[in-house]
Amino acid sequence: MGVTSLSSTGSCKIQLGATCNCSHACVLIQGEITLQFFQMAQQTSAWRRYMQAFISGFFVAVPVTVTLLDKLAYVARVEGASMQPFLNPDVGAQCDVVLLNRWSVKNYHVQRGDIVSVVSPRNPKQKIIKRVIGLEGDFIRTLGYKNQYVRVPDGHFWIEGDHHGHSLDSNSFGPVSVGLLHGRASHIIWPPNRWQHIKPSLLPNRELLYTEEDGE
Amino acid sequence: MFRSMLGKALGLVGYTIQYGCIAHCAFEYIGEFVVCSGPSMEPTIVNHDVVFSERMSRHLFKIQKGDIVIAKSPFDPNMNICKRVIGLEGDKICTSAQSDLFKTHTFVPMGHVWLEGDNLRNSTDSRNYGPIPYGLIRGRVCLKVTCNLLSTRLDDSTPLEALLRHLMK
Numbered sequence: 121m122g123v124t125s126l127s128s129t130g131s132c133k134i135q136l137g138a139t140c141n142c143s144h145a146c147v148l149i150q151g152e153i154t155l156q157f158f159q160m161a162q163q164t165s166a167w168r169r170y171m172q173a174f175i176s177g178f179f180v181a182v183p184v185t186v187t188l189l190d191k192l193a194y195v196a197r198v199e200g201a202s203m204q205p206f207l208n209p210d211v212g213a214q215c216d217v218v219l220l221n222r223w224s225v226k227n228y229h230v231q232r233g234d235i236v237s238v239v240s241p242r243n244p245k246q247k248i249i250k251r252v253i254g255l256e257g258d259f260i261r262t263l264g265y266k267n268q269y270v271r272v273p274d275g276h277f278w279i280e281g282d283h284h285g286h287s288l289d290s291n292s293f294g295p296v297s298v299g300l301l302h303g304r305a306s307h308i309i310w311p312p313n314r315w316q317h318i319k320p321s322l323l324p325n326r327e328l329l330y331t332e333e334d335g336e
Numbered sequence: 337m338f339r340s341m342l343g344k345a346l347g348l349v350g351y352t353i354q355y356g357c358i359a360h361c362a363f364e365y366i367g368e369f370v371v372c373s374g375p376s377m378e379p380t381i382v383n384h385d386v387v388f389s390e391r392m393s394r395h396l397f398k399i400q401k402g403d404i405v406i407a408k409s410p411f412d413p414n415m416n417i418c419k420r421v422i423g424l425e426g427d428k429i430c431t432s433a434q435s436d437l438f439k440t441h442t443f444v445p446m447g448h449v450w451l452e453g454d455n456l457r458n459s460t461d462s463r464n465y466g467p468i469p470y471g472l473i474r475g476r477v478c479l480k481v482t483c484n485l486l487s488t489r490l491d492d493s494t495p496l497e498a499l500l501r502h503l504m505k
Contacts (some may be wrong), residue, residue, distance in 0.1 A: 179358070180354050182361075183354070183357040183358045183360070183361045184353070184354065184357045186357070186360075186361050186364075186365075187356075187357040187360045187361060190360070190364060191360070228413050228414070239469070239471035240447065240471075241447055241448070241469040241471065242445075242446050242447045243446070243447050244397070244447055244469065244470040244471045245397070273411070274411050274412070275409070275410060275411035275412050275413060276410075276411075297408075297410045297411075297413070297468070297469060297472060298413045299408035299409070299410065299413035299471075299472045300469060300471045300472065301413075
């Protein structure tokens with residue numbers, strides 16, 4: 121005979137001698153076969169709930185994090201001596217960590233004197249961090265480029281590291297296309313004693329010769 | 337009642353943010369549909385063609401010679417150009433026209449690519465402005481979406497007007 125009663129705790133009681141075709145574990149108690157699937161069911165549903173929570177959390181957390189890093193802000197460590205003495209002033213100490221603002225460059229608007237990170241024109245897997253010296257239409261006096269005076273072409277800008285001689289910048293590979301702009305460094309966030317907001321400023325010997333901007 | 341409405345509004349905002357981020361990741365890392373305009377890639381891609389460009393090859397640095405790529409224009413970062421890769425870094429490119437007697441060559445610098453359109457007579461490409469940095473490439477064109485319904489369009493109308501005209505016939 122089949123199942124005679126089904127209690128609320130989820131155990132089936134069947135008569136002695138009958139067969140049970142369900143998938144629950146059967147425990148023989150006092151002449152009755154009582155099926156206790158309470159404990160096993162708890163384990164199965166806990167594992168499934170954990171997996172569901174993990175997968176749904178994964179599909180929420182990863183796209184949101186990736187979008188935030190692409191569109192809003194990015195944290196990066198500065199390596200090398202090309203921006204001394206402003207960034208990484210002590211050679212032996214820890215490297216500076218800067219906050220790169222990606223929202224402010226989404227329309228490719230930068231100012232002269234900003235510190236920006238660009239995709240290196242020599243090596244697309246690397247990002248370099250330099251200061252903007254001139255925008256399109258400006259006339260620049262170069263330090264070590266093949267021409268002494270350069271007019272920055274349309275859609276390009278001229279970047280230089282503060283530490284001339286230790287810097288791979290526009291003096292080596294010429295004006296850089298604005299499409300390679302990656303982010304603008306807005307704050308130094310590590311080490312804590314160098315916490316500051318970075319303001320756009322040009323070194324005194326790197327002023328422009330002439331600019332074609334309207335009104336000047 | 338106000339609290340339940342606020343809860344529903346917050347839930348809606350949360351779902352919008354989540355699906356917006358998933359869409360951004362899909363367009364940025366998987367692929368996107370692009371409408372091409374201009375005659376520089378004829379006969380492969382004609383004016384007003386819709387193509388699908390995938391982003392994975394660009395992020396994994398697997399763009400090869402002969403691929404058609406979408407790149408940001410070196411003179412205006414808000415404009416895109418669609419050309420074929422003729423040479424990768426280190427390749428030797430023949431820059432003289434076919435009618436010249438003496439052939440001139442250049443080498444593509446490190447980290448740059450040389451692009452040319454298929455319609456050589458009507459294309460401004462690396463023969464005019466030189467090799468462009470690899471970092472400007474956005475994606476590789478892998479599929480072209482063709483729709484026979486739009487093959488009867490006139491030259492000056494948009495595909496939507498041509499479709500409506502066709503349906504009203």
